[in-house]
Amino acid sequence: MRDSDGFDRFYAATTGRVVGQVCAMVGDLAEAEDAVAEAYARAWQRWGTVSSYTDPVAWVRTVAYRIAVSSWRRTRNRLIAHERWGSGRPLTQLDPDTFSLVAALRQIPDAQRRAIVLYHLVGLSVNEIALETGDSVSAVKARLSRGRRALAPLLGPMATSAVGDGEHA
Numbered sequence: 001m002r003d004s005d006g007f008d009r010f011y012a013a014t015t016g017r018v019v020g021q022v023c024a025m026v027g028d029l030a031e032a033e034d035a036v037a038e039a040y041a042r043a044w045q046r047w048g049t050v051s052s053y054t055d056p057v058a059w060v061r062t063v064a065y066r067i068a069v070s071s072w073r074r075t076r077n078r079l080i081a082h083e084r085w086g087s088g089r090p091l092t093q094l095d096p097d098t099f100s101l102v103a104a105l106r107q108i109p110d111a112q113r114r115a116i117v118l119y120h121l122v123g124l125s126v127n128e129i130a131l132e133t134g135d136s137v138s139a140v141k142a143r144l145s146r147g148r149r150a151l152a153p154l155l156g157p158m159a160t161s162a163v164g165d166g167e168h169a
Helices: 004-026 029-045 056-070 072-085 096-105 110-122 126-133 137-163
Strands: none
Touching: 004 029, 004 056, 004 096, 004 110, 029 056, 056 110, 056 126, 096 110, 096 137, 110 126, 110 137, 126 137
């Protein structure tokens, strides 16, 4: 039997944050919302198991990221349709700084973007990122370093506050 009250509390407490994190990783709010919705649906189907994990949010975020990445073709087609016909939604759901950060993140490689988001926006340690992504600690450190270097000229003065100075990783 699933604990619907526990899942409802988990969903209410985490969904907004996870959408923001996945949006920053994939660079598209609509795609992030779709992927996160699907990830939470899968979490509900497996709630007996997922709720026992040390970090169920990490499970949802990882599943959402994988869903988003595996659906790039559908996303591209959906974006073309939205641009052509309009989405019917306001385009400015993010504050200007977040919008600028997401736009800059779109310009760096996916692996670097994911590491930057997980470290600086989610607040995971290098070891936690390695566990979540299946990469080595040294690969995560390299992606963080390269990602920061790539973002610095894209963000200008915002770079220090947005992605830090890199002393921690």
